[in-house]
Amino acid sequence: MATIRDIAKRASVSPATVSRVLNNDLTLSVTDDTRERIIKIAEEMNYSKTSKKSQTRIALVQWYSESQEQDDIYYMMIREGIEKQIQKFNFEIIRIFNNDFSTIDGDIDGIIAAGKYSFQQVDHMKKYSDNIIFIDDDQFQNGFDTVLTDFKYGVQRALDFFLDQEIKEIGIIYGEEKSTDGLKTIVDKRFDCYKDYMAQEGLFQEKYCFKGDFSKKSGYEQMKLAIKKLDNLPKAFFISNDPMSAGALRALQEASISVPDDVQIFSFNNTSVAGYVNPELSSISVSTVQMGAAAVQLLYDLLMNKNHVPYKLELATKLIFRESTKKVEKK
Template identity: 30%
Template sequence: MATLKELSEYTGFSITTISRVLNNDPTMSVSDATRSAILEAAGTLHYKKPSPKQRREPHGKLCFAIAEMLSPVEQLEDPYYLYLKNHAVQHCMDLGCTTVSLLEQDDGYHLAGRESIDGILAIGIFSERQIASLSSLHHNLVFLDSAPDELRFDSVVINFKLGVEQALDMLIHRGHHAIGFLGPSRKLDERKRPAPEVRRQCFIDYMKKHNLYDPALLLEAEMTAPDAYRAVQERIRTNGTRPTALLAANEEAAFGAIRALHVANLRVPQDMSVISFNDTPLSELTDPPLTSISTHVESMGRVAVGLLVQRARSTDEHIPLKIVVPPTLTERASVSSAAF
């Protein structure tokens, strides 16, 4: 019997859309083609709605608002945050909780069509002004994938340093020494202020520690497939220093790199190994399947929702928690031993 998550992966529609269609939500407006595709997939995958006994009644009356850093269009370009949201929403549904989206306008965030909520899940990074607006709506505020103020708010983040170390440990063990990094030198920090990009800095620190650092192997690119494609293509075209292995800041950058290598008739991993961060289901669909540092988006979403529920059910004062999730390396076919 399929889950809503599996239906979402099968159809490409969000968990929220699928749930509302299957529950005949009268306020949900979708095309006949969308409704038909969802119903057909539900039949094909033998989906059955959970009975009331399967729901966890103690949490049934809670409602949480979700604030998102990226717009729906931006999420299509980098689906990492879309996966984070979908897993969080799915866990809320599993607990019998409901979710609503927050609308951002010039004067801050607003609830759409609801008078009260039990907490807010903020996914991504937010500016000081945005954080102030969110905290004015509810004191139960949990940040997912950032920790802008550890003294005030609960947060769930990934350990980037550990992920970089795992990737580089494996590459060195496979005989690679000319290892490059593909990504931006600077990015917004956890309060949307310009700062050195964390993964890149962890890479530099590790390579210096092991006497392998070569600044010529840093390929500057935004974390998008087109810009990563441009950066790798330019390196190949100019016969610049070419790494035997490449660590990409995210999946989109890795996809762009692999495409540039294919166009140049260079093979992955024979001519260059590639590793990326995130490890969404898309990593298994590349050619070859992508070795990736898994950030465990499902676990991150579950932990964040757990904090929201715990705080909503408790009247006691609490110390804000910062939960750091350790990534793990998922090995696939995009990495091989270095040629000697």
């Protein structure tokens, strides 16, 4: 039985356009020739009206499993932003975990992919739809719309906060991860920003850099390693996310190293974890909900605007100061 996707491919238009034409949506901006061509192709392919979809169907692809998402508030908040915004367009949303498309029943009109993906995984997505928006994975150079966080200036502002206190030895605990198929290694852009800026200031030292895997356990282990290896621990650490920072904080407390009196910590993401630990973490706030909403807006334009061109959006960050850093008196 012919599907909307089959008709769209033959007519060289998007599935969403076919769906709206066959549902007699007179607000759709297409030429009469295009509208007539779609209807004619549908008739030639014996398209059954009973198979029409009443809604545009969007797949929300997440690289984590559902249980892993519960432990990662960052991606959970992105999803909530997507689901809230998508209601405005009356799209049907299908959730897919671990990039597993076997759960899809029927056609989909577009994809929002949150997470990190290998070339092979992206190629697999394209078999289901060419209309893909990526969140937190820079696929812009491959022709896809991409929504990202500003890492560069957020990290620089946190480092400047320490440098303004004349702290020149600043450590970092950062992460490295792989796509779920293991075929792509994802470097931590926060580390790249840290390294470039500290080198620019003539202050970069490899011995102050500790690489983990973004988990609380890893943050704990890497800070324990720093305490063991370094004769003099840096007076400040930038740490790539809140769970790692919470783990690092525990290691410092076990070693009777006071935060922020002996060592200050600036974290990244500003999830609820930052406010649950003691002392509470200063953290760079990321606009996770807005990232999800922006992806939906981009997908809507991609589906409905024949003149759409790919966008690369970087959302700004904000420094949130709490108890893990010292208050600096302004002169």
